[in-house]
Amino acid sequence: MAPAAAPTNDVHTDDLVVAFDAFVKAAKRSRARAEGADGGTLTSSQADLLAPLLECEPAGLGLRALARLAGIAAPTATRMVDGLQERGLVTRRRDPDDGRAVLIALTADGEDALRERRAQLLARRRAMFELLTPSERRAAARVLSRLTSAFEGS
Amino acid sequence: MAPAAAPTNDVHTDDLVVAFDAFVKAAKRSRARAEGADGGTLTSSQADLLAPLLECEPAGLGLRALARLAGIAAPTATRMVDGLQERGLVTRRRDPDDGRAVLIALTADGEDALRERRAQLLARRRAMFELLTPSERRAAARVLSRLTSAFEGS
DNA sequence: TATTGTTATACTCTATAACTATA
DNA sequence: TATAGTTATAGAGTATAACAATA
Structure with a gap:
């Protein structure tokens, strides 16, 4: 008989929707400001691609593994590695154990660039x-953990 | 003698940094999942470009104004409008009061696409x-408001 | 036959510089 | 000369499909 779900909850949910929207916009503007300001040597996509290499030096990783970890397609990773290699930030060498595979590793410059970017962030x-x-x-850390779970369960 | 600033605060700050990082990653994955799933008619950039038109129908806005509101350069807006016009989502007409200017407005289809995208989000x-x-x-809404202020003040 | 990586091609989003038309 | 918009050009990031080399 009652007209469905509790309206009290909806009000709170919509307050949160509004707050979340404002937060996303502020975060976007802040990021734009920061990227315009420093103009670092690595873009976000490049940093996402290279990040896993910090944890597996000096052997390096295969291109496909790198692409998968960064969430992009293999040809995209090939192109990005081409550019980064030209700039001396990564090396490409054949995997001695598998003639098909290539191992990509950070150079000292690449590692510096990546660490510097992380430090700035x-x-x-x-x-x-x-x-x-x-x-x-403390409250923010708790709330963000809960929202992270909500994202993952949605 | 004590080695500088309060370590207690740093611990809390770093917990928050970690929580924030996890949150950003989860949000990114969630968005990627959602965009892959629905495959709507408008990308985020297109929706950002068109959003101001919902509030100024049916007159429309000049291209430069549109570009400024979306935070992009004028030629970028020209290109985007070209595509959206071909798809019948916007119209371009000369401003009767200024022969240099064009007025861009949503078509009915464009308005539908924009509203549908918003509803899905x-x-x-x-x-x-x-x-x-x-x-x-309630706690999340409060925290996000505080973080929004922090973003804007940084 | 399956896997790894690359090439070919194409689309979106972004920018700067140079141009046209109008004010 | 200043402003509105467009064209020309360039570069990053993304994808799929087709290919070569190796396992």
Whole structure:
């Protein structure tokens, strides 16, 4: 008889939808500002592609593994590696154990670029989070964990 | 003698950095899943470009205004409008008051596509947020507002 | 036959510089 | 001369399909 689901919940859900939307927009603007400012040597896509290489030096990884970890198609990874290799940030060598495969590894310059990019990102986030009070930070960490679960379950 | 700034705060900040990072990754994966699934008629960039037109029908807006509101360069907007016009989603007409200007407006199809995209996004977010308890939703809305302020002040 | 990587091709999104038409 | 828009050109990031080499 009652007209379906609790309206109280919907109000809270929609408040959250609005807050989430504002948050996404602010995050986007902030990122745009930051990328315009520093103009680092690596784009986000390139950093995502190279990140797994930090954890498997110096052997390197196959191109297909790299593509899969970055969530892109193999030909895309080939092209990106071409560019990064020309710039001296990665090396390509044949896998001695499998003549089909290629092993991609970071050069010292590539590792520097990647670590520098990470440090900048971390510094920006820390600076931002320092604007919150300690108890707000604790609450934010809890809430973000819950939202992460919600994303994964949706 | 004590080695500088309060370590307690740093721990909380770094917990938040970790939680934030996981959240960003989950959001990215979720978006990728959703865009792969529905394969709607409008990309995010196109929706961002057209969004302001919903609020100024039926007159339309100049190309430069549209580009500025979407945060892109004018030639980029020209190209995007070319494609959307070919698909019958927008119209271009000369401004009767200024022979240099064009006025871009949504067609009925364009408006439908835009509203449908918005509805899908809203439905997805609502479904996700329904996974939280009401008190978690309230806490999340508060936290996201604070983070939005932090983004804007950084 | 299956797998690894590459090439060929194409589309979207983005930019800067140079141009046209109008004010 | 200044402004609105377009064209020309370039480059990153993405995909699928077709191919070569190797297992």
